[in-house]
Amino acid sequence: MKIGTYKGHVIAVFLRDEHCPPHVHVAGKEWNARFRFGFLDGQVELWDVDPERRRPPVAILEGIRQTLMQPACLDRARKTWWEKLQTVCLENQSWDWLADEVVPGLALRRGVYVIAGAYHDVAGRRTILDLVDAPDRVEILL
Template identity: 80%
Template structure:
């Protein structure tokens, strides 16, 4: 599904056979690139380019990344990913209460709670984490 354009090329979230981590696809004339995004913050990063030998100049890739980081574009990307795939890709991870951050993997130690489920609140532009045996849930404003 189209989420935006950059210099006439389509930026899209694929909806068939898609997988974590959350990402979008960009098709150039002789190459494809994927950019990861997060339901935790506004970061967007280049994931890969295929084929690598046809990699475009860094300025093109950075321009695409900057386009994706625009608040309205990233909100649309998140909405489409959530509505169609119903995941924010935080399953099998934990939340460090003191550090206020996700910890990769299922960690068992004081102050770290397993993420029981996570969802994206499209209207409120936030991510909601329900934690196993935690004092409260976590709301992350985006």
């Protein structure tokens, strides 16, 4: 599903056989790149380029990344990922209540709770985390 474009390069979320982490695909004439995005903040990062020897100029990759970081484009990517894949890829990780951040894996210590369920509220532009035995759920405004 097309999310946006940058200088003729289509930025898309694939809907078949996709996997975590959330990401988009961009195809060049002789290369393919993937950029990761998330449901916790507005950051986007280059994941990989294949084949590496055909990597496009840094300016092209950075332009694509900046395009994807624009709120409208990132909202479309999140909406498409969530509606088609029904995951934000945070289940079975941990949430540090005091640090207000995700801790990779299952951390067993005071103030850290397992993420039992994670959801994206498209209309509300937020991510909701249901935590095991926590005082409340977490809502992250995007």
